[in-house]
Amino acid sequence: MTGINDAPEATGNAATRAGRAGAPEEVQAAPPLVDPVAEGMDPNLRRGLQQRRLRLLVDRLLAAGGLQSERLRATGVHRGADVTLDNIDELPMVTKQDLWDHYPFGLQLARNEDIVCIHGSSGTGGRPTLVPYTAHDVDVWAQVMARALGGAGANRASRIHCAYGYGLFTGGMGVHHGAIRLGATVIPLSGGMTDRQVRLMRDLRPDILACTPSYAVHLGEALRAAGVTVDEFSLRAGVFGAEPWTEGLRRQVEDLLGLRALDIYGLSEVIGPGVACESLDSQGMLNVAEDHFLIEVVDADGKPLPDGTPGELVFTTLTKTGMPLLRYRTGDIARLANPVSDSPRTLRRMSKVLGRVDDMLTVRGVNVFPSEIEAVLLADERVAPHYVVVEDRRNPARTELRVAVEPFAESYATAEEESLRRDITTALRERLGVGCVVTVLPPGQVPRTETGKARRLLRWDGGESPVPGLA
Numbered sequence: 221m222t223g224i225n226d227a228p229e230a231t232g233n234a235a236t237r238a239g240r241a242g243a244p245e246e247v248q249a250a251p252p253l254v255d256p257v258a259e260g261m262d263p264n265l266r267r268g269l270q271q272r273r274l275r276l277l278v279d280r281l282l283a284a285g286g287l288q289s290e291r292l293r294a295t296g297v298h299r300g301a302d303v304t305l306d307n308i309d310e311l312p313m314v315t316k317q318d319l320w321d322h323y324p325f326g327l328q329l330a331r332n333e334d335i336v337c338i339h340g341s342s343g344t345g346g347r348p349t350l351v352p353y354t355a356h357d358v359d360v361w362a363q364v365m366a367r368a369l370g371g372a373g374a375n376r377a378s379r380i381h382c383a384y385g386y387g388l389f390t391g392g393m394g395v396h397h398g399a400i401r402l403g404a405t406v407i408p409l410s411g412g413m414t415d416r417q418v419r420l421m422r423d424l425r426p427d428i429l430a431c432t433p434s435y436a437v438h439l440g441e442a443l444r445a446a447g448v449t450v451d452e453f454s455l456r457a458g459v460f461g462a463e464p465w466t467e468g469l470r471r472q473v474e475d476l477l478g479l480r481a482l483d484i485y486g487l488s489e490v491i492g493p494g495v496a497c498e499s500l501d502s503q504g505m506l507n508v509a510e511d512h513f514l515i516e517v518v519d520a521d522g523k524p525l526p527d528g529t530p531g532e533l534v535f536t537t538l539t540k541t542g543m544p545l546l547r548y549r550t551g552d553i554a555r556l557a558n559p560v561s562d563s564p565r566t567l568r569r570m571s572k573v574l575g576r577v578d579d580m581l582t583v584r585g586v587n588v589f590p591s592e593i594e595a596v597l598l599a600d601e602r603v604a605p606h607y608v609v610v611e612d613r614r615n616p617a618r619t620e621l622r623v624a625v626e627p628f629a630e631s632y633a634t635a636e637e638e639s640l641r642r643d644i645t646t647a648l649r650e651r652l653g654v655g656c657v658v659t660v661l662p663p664g665q666v667p668r669t670e671t672g673k674a675r676r677l678l679r680w681d682g683g684e685s686p687v688p689g690l691a
C-alpha cells in the first residue's frame with residue numbers, strides 16, 4: 221500500500237516528562253505488568269493457546285449455524301480441528317456490511333438470557349452497528365483495559381479522569397470497567413461540559429486522563445485559559461484514541477498537558493478500547509491483546525502481509541461469546557512488529573493506525589490519506605491542532621481538496637496569514653503531489669468537538685460550505 225503517512229514511532233521526547241509528579245522515572249518508564257501470565261507469556265506457548273482457542277471458536281461457530289458457519293462449511297471446514305494458525309488466511313472473513321445486512325443481532329451466538337449489555341457505534345450515515353456482550357465478554361474487556369491502563373502507569377492509587385463518552389459508544393464504559401478491575405479510582409466525567417471538567421481536574425488532581433486526542437487538546441486549552449500552568453498539572457499520562465492522530469498531534473498534546481500521550485485502539489465489533497494499547501515502554505507502538513484478539517494484516521485481496529508492511533487489520537475474537545467474529549475486516553490500516561526485544565512484554569505490537577481503507581481520497585488521480593495532511597500541517601509550528609479537510613466535490617470533474625487551518629492564538633497576526641497560507645500550500649503540494657486550497661482562519665474558528673469523535677474530513681457536494689469562512 222502506498223501513499224500512507226508511515227510516521228516514525230514516537231521519539232523519546234516525552235519520556236523526560238514521565239517522571240513528573242514525583243515518581244522515579246524508571247518506575248514510570250517500565251510499569252509492572254498487570255497480568256504477567258498473559259502479557260509476558262512465552263510467544264510459542266501463546267501461539268499454542270491461540271490455536272486451541274481458534275479451534276474452539278470454529279467449533280462454536282459451526283455448532284451455532286448462521287452466516288459464519290455457512291461460510292466455514294463452504295470452504296470445507298467441518299470442525300475446529302480442520303484449521304491451524306498457519307492456514308487461517310484460507311478461512312472466510314466478515315465485514316461491516318455483513319453486520320449491517322444482519323442488523324441488529326444476526327451474528328449473535330449467545331442466548332438472549334446470557335447477554336448483559338449492548339454497545340456499538342453510531343456509524344457514519346446513520347447506520348449503527350450493535351454488539352451484544354455476555355458477562356464473560358465484559359470480563360475480558362475489563363481485563364484488557366486494566367492492562368492498558370496499567371501500561372500507562374496507572375495503579376490502585378491512581379485517579380483516572382475518564383472523558384470518553386458514556387453510552388452506546390465503548391470509550392467511557394471500557395475505561396470504566398478497566399479502572400475498576402485495576403482497583404484505581406475512576407472519575408466518570410463523560411464528554412462535554414468542559415468547565416466542570418477543568419474544575420474537577422483542579423480539585424481531584426487525577427494522574428491519568430482518558431479521552432479522544434482532539435478533546436485532550438480542547439481540555440488542555442481550557443486548563444490554560446483557566447490560568448492553570450503546566451507545572452500545576454497533576455496528569456502523568458493519557459490514553460487517547462477512538463480517532464486517528466499523528467505523531468505531530470502527540471507532541472502538541474504532550475506539550476499542552478505535560479504528560480505522556482499514549483495511543484489506545486479498539487473497535488466495538490471486536491470489544492471496544494483495549495484491543496491494543498501503547499504502554500510507557502512499548503516504544504511508540506501498541507501492544508496487541510493477542511491472547512484474546514488474533515491480529516492479521518492483509519492486502520486488498522485479503523492476502524497476508526509480512527511484518528512492517530502496512531495493510532488492513534483483520535481480527536478474530538478468540539474468546540468472545542456474545543458475538544464472536546472470525547477474521548473481521550476492520551478497514552483500518554497499520555503494520556505489525558515484534559515485541560520490544562528484552563522487554564517483559566511479549567505481545568506483538570501494531571503501529572498507530574495510518575489511515576482507513578475508505579478514507580483514502582483520490583484527487584485528480586493522486587491517492588491522499590488525511591493523516592498525511594495532518595502530518596504536514598502540524599509540522600509547522602505556527603499551526604494549532606485544529607484543522608478540517610474538505611473534499612469539495614461540487615464539480616465532479618474536478619475534485620478540490622480544501623484545507624482550513626488555524627494559527628495559535630499567541631502567534632496570530634493578520635499580516636502573516638498570507639505567508640502561512642503560502643507555506644502550507646507549498647508543503648502540502650510537495651508532500652502529497654497535488655495542489656490544495658488552503659484557508660487560514662482566525663483562532664477559534666475551526667469547529668471543535670466536545671463529545672464523540674472529531675470529524676476532520678468533510679465532504680462538500682453542494683450548498684453551503686460545511687465550514688464557515690472556507691474559501
Ligand code: DLL
Pocket residue numbers: 340341342384389390391394460461462463464465483484485486487488489492493494550552572573576
Ligand atoms: O472507537 C473504541 C475506542 C474507544 C477506541 C476509546 C479507543 C478509545 P468504535 O466507535 O467502534 O470504537 O470505532 C472504531 O475507530 O475501526 C478506527 O477506525 C477508529 N479508531 C479507534 N481507535 C483508534 C486509534 C472505538 N487509536 C473505529 N487510532 C476503528 C485511529 C482509531 N483510529
